[in-house]
Amino acid sequence: MLSDDEKKTLRSAEKSRNSTCAFADLIASACISKYRNIRGKNELLKETGNTVIAGILIENSESNSQPELVALASGTKHGHKNPGIKDLHAEVLVRRAFNRYIADRILKNQNDKKNIQNLKVHFYVSSAPCGNACIRRWANPKKENWLDCPALPEDNHSTFYGFAKKEGQLALTVKKEHLFSSSSLELNEERTEKNLKNLSLPSGILPYKSYPDLILSCSDKFLIWNCVGLTKIPLVQWLPKVFISSLTVGRKFARPHLSRAVCCRMANKFPNVSHPILLCSAVKLDEGGLDAEEGAKFDEQNYVFIWSEGREIEILFSKNGLRYPDNSLSCYSTEVIMNDLHDVTPVEINIMNDSIDLKHSLKNYLISVTLQFFIFAYSLILELNKYLFLRN
Numbered sequence: 118m119l120s121d122d123e124k125k126t127l128r129s130a131e132k133s134r135n136s137t138c139a140f141a142d143l144i145a146s147a148c149i150s151k152y153r154n155i156r157g158k159n160e161l162l163k164e165t166g167n168t169v170i171a172g173i174l175i176e177n178s179e180s181n182s183q184p185e186l187v188a189l190a191s192g193t194k195h196g197h198k199n200p201g202i203k204d205l206h207a208e209v210l211v212r213r214a215f216n217r218y219i220a221d222r223i224l225k226n227q228n229d230k231k232n233i234q235n236l237k238v239h240f241y242v243s244s245a246p247c248g249n250a251c252i253r254r255w256a257n258p259k260k261e262n263w264l265d266c267p268a269l270p271e272d273n274h275s276t277f278y279g280f281a282k283k284e285g286q287l288a289l290t291v292k293k294e295h296l297f298s299s300s301s302l303e304l305n306e307e308r309t310e311k312n313l314k315n316l317s318l319p320s321g322i323l324p325y326k327s328y329p330d331l332i333l334s335c336s337d338k339f340l341i342w343n344c345v346g347l348t349k350i351p352l353v354q355w356l357p358k359v360f361i362s363s364l365t366v367g368r369k370f371a372r373p374h375l376s377r378a379v380c381c382r383m384a385n386k387f388p389n390v391s392h393p394i395l396l397c398s399a400v401k402l403d404e405g406g407l408d409a410e411e412g413a414k415f416d417e418q419n420y421v422f423i424w425s426e427g428r429e430i431e432i433l434f435s436k437n438g439l440r441y442p443d444n445s446l447s448c449y450s451t452e453v454i455m456n457d458l459h460d461v462t463p464v465e466i467n468i469m470n471d472s473i474d475l476k477h478s479l480k481n482y483l484i485s486v487t488l489q490f491f492i493f494a495y496s497l498i499l500e501l502n503k504y505l506f507l508r509n
C-alpha cells in the first residue's frame with residue numbers, strides 16, 4: 118500500500134484541463150518537445166526539476182506555412198541586484214531571445230524589416246504569468262470548450278469594467294525577492310505582509326507601492342508589451358515594432374483573469390492596446406513526479422536556459438543572471454544586442470520616441486491606480502482594526 122505522501126508524489130504535476138483548440142496544442146507541443154530535447158542533452162538542466170518554460174513561434178501573415186519556433190527559455194527566478202540579467206522568468210527571457218532573433222535577421226539582411234513587421238507572433242507560456250493573472254477575484258472562469266478548428270480561432274475580448282480599482286484590480290505588482298540583501302527591505306516586507314494580508318495577493322508577489330525599485334510581475338510586463346510592442350525600448354531605434362497575435366497558456370489558465378491582466382485592464386485608458394487571442398493547451402509540460410499544488414520548485418533551479426533560432430543555447434546562473442561557466446555577459450543582454458546593431462541603419466526615430474513616451478504615460482497611469490488601491494487598502498485596515506478593537 119502506498120502512503121498518502123507517496124500517493125501525493127505519484128500524482129501528476131499538472132491538473133488536467135481542456136485545450137481551446139488544435140492550434141493551441143500545436144504551439145504548446147512545439148515548445149515542449151524542443152524543451153525536452155534541450156533538457157535531454159544538458160546535465161545542468163536535468164537537475165533543475167519542475168520549471169516554467171516560454172516559447173515564441175512566428176508565422177508569415179500571407180503564407181499558409183506552419184508556425185516556426187524561434188525562441189525558447191526556462192526560468193522562475195530573479196534578482197533586482199543581479200550583475201547580469203535581472204529578470205529570469207521564462208516569459209521575460211523568451212522576449213529577450215525574440216529580440217535577439219529579430220536583431221540577427223536584420224544583421225543578416227536590413228531589408229527584412231518589412232517582413233518582420235508583418236509577422237504573426239504566437240507566445241506560449243507553460244503557466245499563467247505571475248501577478249494580476251493569478252489573482253482569482255472579480256470574475257468566475259468557465260471551463261474551456263474545445264473548438265474544432267484547425268487554424269487560429271478568432272477571439273473577441275469582452276468589454277472590461279474596472280469596477281474594483283480600489284481593490285487593486287488594475288494595480289501594478291512586483292516580484293518578491295527570495296533573498297533580501299538589505300535589512301531595510303526585510304523589515305519593510307514584514308510590515309507589508311502583515312498589513313495587506315486581507316488583500317489576497319498571490320504568493321511571490323508584492324504591491325508595487327512598497328517596492329518601486331523591484332522588478333514588475335510578468336502580468337504587468339505583458340500589459341506593457343501589448344501597449345508598446347515586444348521590441349525592447351533601447352532597441353526600437355533599430356528593430357521594428359512587433360505585437361503578440363496569440364498567447365497560449367498551460368497551467369492555471371483562467372480566461373477572465375488572463376485577459377484582465379495582459380490587456381483589458383488598459384483598454385479604457387489606452388484604446389490602442391493590442392488584445393492577443395487567448396488560448397489554453399492541455400498538453401502538459403510535466404507528465405508526472407510532483408504534486409499538483411506544488412507547482413514549480415522555485416528554490417531548486419540553479420540554472421536557466423535561453424535560446425533563439427540560429428544560435429547555440431546559453432545557460433545562465435539563476436543566482437546572478439550571468440553566463441555559465443565563466444560569468445560573462447549573455448549575448449541576449451540588451452547591451453550586447455545594441456552593440457551588435459551599431460552599424461545598422463536606424464528605423465525612423467519617431468518610433469523610439471513614441472514608445473518611450475507611451476511607456477512613461479502607461480507607467481504613470483498604473484502608478485496612480487496603484488496608489489488609489491493603497492489608500493483604499495490602508496483605510497480598510499484602519500476600519501478592520503476599529504472593528505476588532507470594538508469587539509474586544
Ligand SMILES: [Zn+2]
Pocket residue numbers: 206246247334335336
Ligand atoms: Zn513571472
Ligand SMILES: [Zn+2]
Pocket residue numbers: 274376377379380381382391392393
Ligand atoms: Zn483584452
